[in-house]
Amino acid sequence: MPPKPAAYSHIRPGKTGFDSNESASGLFTPKDSNVRNSPPDGTFCAPGAAALTNKLDSLFLRRTKDSARPKDKDISQEAHARMLEVLKPISEIKEDNIYFSLPTMKQYLDLYWVHFDPLYPILHRATFDPSVVEPALLISIVTIGMAYSTDREASSLAIAIHRKFRNIVFLMIEDQPQVQLWVHQTLLLTNYFDKMLGSTVQYDMSQFFHGTNIALMHFSGYFKGLTEPTVVNTMDSVAADRQWRRWVEYETTKRTAFFAFICDTQHATLFRHSPILSAFEVRLELPCADASWAATDGIEFMHMHQEQMRLAHSGMVKWRASEAAALKSDEKNRIIGPTIGGSKEEALWPSFLHSLKRLIRLSREDQHEFQLATFSQFSCLILLHGLLSICWDMQWRGLLDMGIVSKRRMNEFKSKLESSFANWKSYFDYQLSKSNMPSITATVMFSTENSPSSTPGSDYKSHVNGQSSDGRESSRYILMQMNDYKNNSPMLCSNWAMFQLGLLALHVDTMSLRINAGSPNVLGRKIRIVDRENSNKSVHSWTKSEDGRLATWHGVQFMRRIAENESLLDQAVHIPWGVYLATLTIWSYEIYLTGENVPPPGSGQVKRNSDRKYLTANGQHIEYMLARQDALKYLRMMDTLGSTQTEDRGASRAAAAAGGPRPAAPDDIKREYPDGGTSVLAASMRMAMSDDERKQLVIGLVAYSTSLLMHIKWGFVVRGCEVLNNILKEYD
Template identity: 25%
Template sequence: MGGDQPNDNFATWLFDSPGSHNDAFDFNNVPFLDFGMEYASRDFWSLDQTQSSNVYDGLNNRTYSTPSVSSEQRFMDVVDANSHISISGGRREAIVMLLSLFMMKKKPRLDASVPTDSILYGAESGDWPNLTILALESCLRAFWRDTAAQVPVVHQPTFSANACEPLLLVAMVALGAAARVRSKPKESVRDYRTFADFIATNLRWELFTHDHAQPPVHLWVAQTLLLLELYEKMHSTRQLHERAHIHHASTLTLLRRGSPMVGRSGSETPPSEAPTRPGSPNTSVPQHDFTTTAKPASDTRSWWKRWVANESMNRVVFAAFQMDTLHACMFGHSADILPHELRLPLPCDDSLWTAKTGEEVRRLENTFAMYRIKQPNFLDGLKRCLHGYEVQTHHFARMIFMAGLLSVAWHINRREKHLQFVETIPSVQEQARWKSLLLQAFGHWRQSFSEVLGDTAHRSSGGSRDAPARDASDPTTLFHLAHLTMHVDIIDIQILSGPKRLVGRRVSDKDRASVVQRVKAWASSSVARHATLHAFKLLQANLCRSSNGGRMSDGSPGWTYSCRNDPFVYRPWILYLAGLTVWAYQYATSQSNNTPINTASFTTTGLPSQSSAADLAKQYISSCAVTDNEDRIPMLLSQEGCIAVLQILAQDFVNAEAEILLEASKRMQECIRLLKEQAKPG
């Protein structure tokens, strides 16, 4: 696609098969209005963010910081293998001063029943006797164990808890505290939950008023904003969940204005001879060969520091994109980042990211260069993934590709809805083409990912806190979420279940009546059967496993899944959506028929009449998930089975910590009530 074709656009290039005449896409033809400025084509793929290490040196100190040391000394200090969790007495005092500042600005509403050995005890007097070094270090350990792999934006080998920005550190502590709470029985460490909410409530304001929270955004600010948003969205109160959505756009604006989404523009930073990592299609800065001349150790440390800053910012951008897309699919929000905005190469291989020294990074880079292994840029990789071509890459990059496919699906769905609003409906052939291509891409992505991970990819890690870090992002779960996203209106099925408010707005009787009609029409279509089948398969993959090794859910003997024990932070909510999809199809189909569904085909499968809810749910899910014939789904419907599934999910979610999951438990109970009322004669 060249400059002589002004009408060409990104979608045309993306959906053309690789190797066609349109393979060479020219970004100069696409109006990137969000940036408000022109970028020369040679700057599109420039990742030479290492040219301005001062931009990413977010280590300036405020009144609550520890005594300053040089950035070079900080980098030399991280040779200690425990620097990522080790907290000194001075750093503990800095954290106490910061939290005391929070306390003066806005006192938390502490429950009177909180015991005096709480981590917040004595806070009103400015003393935090129970906020010990051991308590802080335990939170950091929990962060690296449970959260770092899912949002890999902080470089553990060079991270120093005693040298980083205090605001970044307390964000990590809050997520670690949330992980500690989830790893214990409910209510056993409630003070850590209060502690984490207290940090999150005050942290955002402190970030926004910091001098570094302006374009071009400093690395530590971007990292802190992402970690804070993850906590607010998935671990906290409904109020903080809504606040995260409100301020999500601010985070993206900071990333756009600072231009890390396209690589640092040459006009923003002075020239430098610092190398970019192999695989960066950077034509403006010459690549250096470090194999011919030995470099002093100080040069290696300086180079590695810039390399880490460069790679960390790259990962921040992709993590923000992944979060933006997943939250849009899961909660019905808007997806604000368009795929073509990310004109970057993929993050480096995991082996480079986890390397302990700069020398090791160089050796690995030289090995990759010897075998001509390099990371493709994101858009080329996304196009190949969309068309079913294999892209040899690592775990995090594969997660980014799924976010890219979901983003493409979300934006095209939104485009079709807008066209229907202005009475310009896309042709059936056009809709069928892109949907078929995306569905095939989802399947190829899952198969490729599962082959790389091995058999563990097919075994859900839900319920097993000891699962490997990479299993915390299960491809099977995201694969079925992708199909639900394509075939279910998440907002409609939630409104059907009867909430008074959704996405911050009141649901009127007129809204609900319109939704009832839409869901009835949806339930009579083939896409509804397709969505319901994938919902059953998702529930089976995560709930009907006996080899997870996790704790049993309270009140359900033999049921191995527990949302408290799930290492994948998004999976409980995705399971909620799957259960809601099954219920919506059951409920709408029964309403359309004006009679309850005949359950004989299910109850004659040899199930004991006095089976527990867990056994009944497992039997029901398994009987519906094994079929590959979507048309058989209506024959397998069972109100008793559906109620059992909803009951099990409700019982599990009531043990959660996040308020959105507690609300999901209540919503499941309401769905049970509606099904029972529907089953009453007359």
């Protein structure tokens, strides 16, 4: 019997919190059992209320009665045989390999749907049939599922497959510049595996081929000019299915293009790679609402698509100039909350560029807009990456160095982008508020196990009667009708992490931090002595600047939420890398803030006490409980002292200047940011405790982050963990 791959419920076999019966001085040792709750299965929240037609109501009742989604199609023996045929050149793959047997392939496919699809919904699950899909695409999907398996042998086999798999796919393309959709999907998923789930060598090599993937998509015309096929409402199941499948191909193509853009922007933001694709090259409409995408047959799609279009058309309203007018208008016209994105040029559905423009430049009073109910979490993720792409262009295209813009003008650009991030967050928080959840930054602090969540179909009768069970108006359920804003979903956690890391990256050169901290190579090249010397000077200068204080603030906010809900580490692959970057930012700021000529790690000039506090005598184990205790002490102290700062310091001023409403900020960031506030923070830090005491707590934070990352298997995270571990050995 082949081994049964366990559902991948935790990347780290280590602990994720305090054990009630463990002493505070107990050593951090990994456990064999996995403790993370599995993420949601991808079903979307319950459709709502009185605004729906009777037909849609009856359809919803049918769906809630059969709460489980239709069973996914399994991999057939014929499909498995075709996969083996494609992988013949790979010696590790044999018919008797238990890790590539038919039963295990089926389970790895399930792991893809459970863990990867909720983050990047680019394959249409309802129409996905393994028996007819191209074997190369199926291999790329299954190997991602293998990477999420708790069985290390399965993960190792997936890495071995990907050493040669890309060459096999390129042989299929030959010399055709325009290729079919499945080829693009295969190459993108393959490159994602190599970058985020593979070995350190595959991580470096993936960037070589990333540009090729983008160029192929340009040749195929995927980034502009896609036209949605006409959908004619019909109750004939055959005609409805035919239209549905044409629409699915269009929507899948669009989502594949956006996935390429997301990957490109993530590489630039997280790893400081040069982006291949600019946000201004993506001229597409945003993805459809979750309800249309999740439809399981043509008739259901007809109902959902019709409701989606009705909602979009009713959403073309003018911007409300004040909150009072907005509330009055809501009561009169049943408008669903703030609006985002549209313009007179967008007739049917919000486009990416116009929506991005509305985040950067607040609307005029006569500006037509789409209601927020037309935006899914995936659309929010795309818009966030649009902002990240613009941030990278502003910071690293040499505009300041070449004298194209002045330093004052660059600071104005940066403030405007900060306001844009705050606008994005206020829209996202409004969505969450309509599902009875707090803001995005507060929601991720809840334990995944204990966080409140809504059950599809609950309170439906009270909804259709115009009121929810707790007395609130039913109009808020129209938001939930079209989109899945489930509490603590992987997509929500991914949105939060990229939002926080984007703000951090806006104020720090993470490449300089990594080089100065002792990373052996960056961007695939070995680091020279002169590189470390230049980075050391850059870090010293950065710690004395406002950017240094702001980046540290955002790093503290990120790590505080990780410390209070460690299960976030397993919700998205890039979150552990965020722990590395945030920890490195905080450590660099504290170590170099008071010293004029502090040597970099690895120089042999660092003096430390003979007695270690967080490492055992042989340096092999970390005092996890003690490290976490000191890390939390530092993070909470910084959070208290940082009350003069805010994540959206320019948003209210920008909104007032534009004549629009001020973006609503959650309680944890409703703080005034007076001029010179960061200097107040620095002074408060010095008064709160001595420099040595604060630095000791920061080393505790490094120890804590190292203990969190040391059991994560992704190659790029392993490399970051090694850097933190070397810092800990040298400074503890």
